[in-house]
Amino acid sequence: MSARPRDSELLERVGSGDNQALSVLYERYAEGIYAVAYRLTGSEEDAADVLQDVFVGLPEALRSYRGAGSFKGWLEKIAARASLLRKRQQKRRGEIYGQAANQVTAANQPDRVVDRIAVQNALDALPDEQRQVFVLKEIEGYSHGEIAAMLGVTAGYSATILYRARHTLRESLGDPR
């Protein structure tokens, strides 16, 4: 059985243009990258594009990786930035998005699943900025300081947007207060 190569070995090989090493990194981290991109963009198509961009650009981007913190965290943050950038460009171009295509219905689902379906739909319906901050804070676990740096806003503003997102979600889910 061959030893599982460490990330540091793989990164060195990827930086030299080794596609096999890149493939191994892909197998390790693609699902996480895709999940981040999907949650932030709300679109499978956009998430696939971000995933592709991240791995196509990775060998050159590694020049900027200093080794501080985990490689997974560094990579997922890049994916988050790329997703936010994509949404910003789309908005700047005036592209109009309908609701996320995967609106689900609650018919014949157990209550817990209904809750999740309702939350998913409510999350999909959030304005972009609220969804992004909510996803980055509540799901991806970034601090308001980190979110602020990614979005180019203050930490206080990030917190305010999070509260608004929660408010909007509660109202969507039928809690009036």
Place this chain on the structure above:
Amino acid sequence: MIPFIRHPTFEDLNRYADGDLGDTRRARVAAHLADCSDCRCTVSTVRGLGRTARTLPVPTPPDDALSQILAHRDAGDRVLLPVEDIGAPRGRRPIAASVAAAAAVTAFFLAALAVWAPTVRADLSRLTIEPERPPAGETLELSYDGSALFPEQDRLVVRARYRTADGAGRLGSVGQLVRDDGDFRGRIELPDDVVYAAFAVEDLGARQVDSNGRRFWEVLVHDDGKPAYAALRARADELERRDLSEAYVTIRRMTRLYPTQVEGWLRRLTLEKSAYLGGARDSIIDLHWRRFQRFERALTDGPAPPDQIAWMAAYAEALGHPRAREWLERAHARASDHPATLRLFISEATRSRHEASDLLFMYDSLWVAGHQYAWIAQSALTLIEQQRPEPELIEEWVARHQPTSSRSVVDEGRLLADRPETRSEGIRLLNEELNRLRNIQQGDRILYASLAEQEDMNRPLIQHALLGLGAALLEEPGRRRDALHALRAAVAEGWDPAALTESAALLLAEDERDGAAAALARLVVQPGVEIERPELRSLLAESRSSASWHRSSEAARQEFHRYIMSRSVVVAVHGIDDIRVWTAAGQAKSLSSLLSEPATAIAIMTPLALQWPGNLADLQRAARALRARDIPLLALTIEPLSPQLRAHVRQKAPGVELMRVDARMERALNTAGTPDFFIIDDLGRIRFEHVLPAELAVTAAVLRSITSGISVAASSPFDTGDAR
């Protein structure tokens, strides 16, 4: 411990749930929670939202994602990733981004279909209007000092665009100026219903127009010593089409002078939301949030005017406010006829994915009810084009309403000509519009355009009309000759790749191979355009081996380069207060109209940057991404390039066209002030470089310092101003 007399704020409960409260406050909230089930429920819900969200399923990546990635790497594609945050505190702001982002950033320099015209320099003329701040219906005394521009004329024409309080506008000649001891003088009666006027001066033959550098000379009707609200709104409407930064200045004035008008704040929010990025945005949005809440308090305390209710609904929607739905319901109930309510109503219907026929019926009902707004007509046309509702509804719509522009008429004509039952009506409409576009009447000419300029601006529409006519006539018995004539004329008329492709295909289908080849020649010279239809590709391969192909494609290339360079624009962005767009002629243009027009993206490259393989691959990929949006990519160089370097670029990035900055572009860059240049440096980082003072010569010096040591040919075909 002082308990909360009322409940803690939602914000405090959030912060409590997040563990972000200081000790004292946390204790107070905790004490309150002990006795308040409602607030406990809130905290529980807030925490539960995050927990549930973390368990939501996520789809898996596509199966072929890895193979696609490896294929891109093998093809030499590269992507610049955002490895740093926006909030990076360095003096320069590197924007390393994906190529799609690079393409968008590149698109900061856009070439649009603007018009080259003899530049009439504004500082050589002045139109003085007395009184400067007239009331409605006043007589204006005009004095024009423009002798340097019109040395031979004794009489000049004043044209104006008038705007009224209800948002309507009209355009035309409003008077004459007569030379009187050097200056020109005249008098104009301002109509009672006009709140805003923009004036331009021209000679009797409309060969030369002085539009004050497209800023015109303006008059706003005043009331009580300040500009009337309707006048400011009219000015904002006017400027949003051509000078966004000035429009913003006007809208800020609206909110300052009339702070209780919700509409002004909504318009301000709309501009500020899209323009502000970074740290200033949070305070901007917070300002509007607080303003909205103040309006809510003021407008809920008593009966509110329907107008304000409608604008509040729109304001709430734009803010993403939790009470947007409530306000929309109030607007339906109290202000259902208001344009703002109608827009929200239609947006909601569109979002709810109503059937196309239902939506068209809705537009038609609104039109019949007297809400004949241009945006309704345009939305309906877009709907018809994209979703093809029932034919009877299309016909009713077309029969009932007046097209709002030449573009609408041409689009409608083509839609009708596309269907056998309405083909003759479509052909009639297209013929009429072609005649009108070719024989420009006074009233059909936009305010700053001379007759020649208007003719030039009409060409893309003429191309489309000819194409539509040609296609329709091919279906009519005995009209083949007329059809071919129209299609050949369409090819010669313009550069739109879609129109050229369709013309080529139609001509080829009629065995008119020469005509189709001429269209192909005009396609292949455009950067980023690829011939995809198999039959056209075969024709292209066949044509390229012919002796005449080289001559015709070279002629097309030179013509195209002249066409593009005469239309290049520079976008100078200094912040929300100062966004200026200039054509190569140094004329201002509206950013919003620019972004909706066909465009060419321009990247300014140093020779060093062009030599780095990664950059060329990035540019090539950007060219492909932009082509998907019908935007070709040009790389502009300030420095001359050696033939070897140029050949290298052609080999590595065939989708990118290289052009040298010419004297006109250089003047435009100087006029524009401090432009944002898109430069890829030798490490492959994309940088925005603000160069002060605002002189291209300084920028060139900076670029030379980057490229020192690179030997370039002393001269090249580029330097002679040739197209190649």
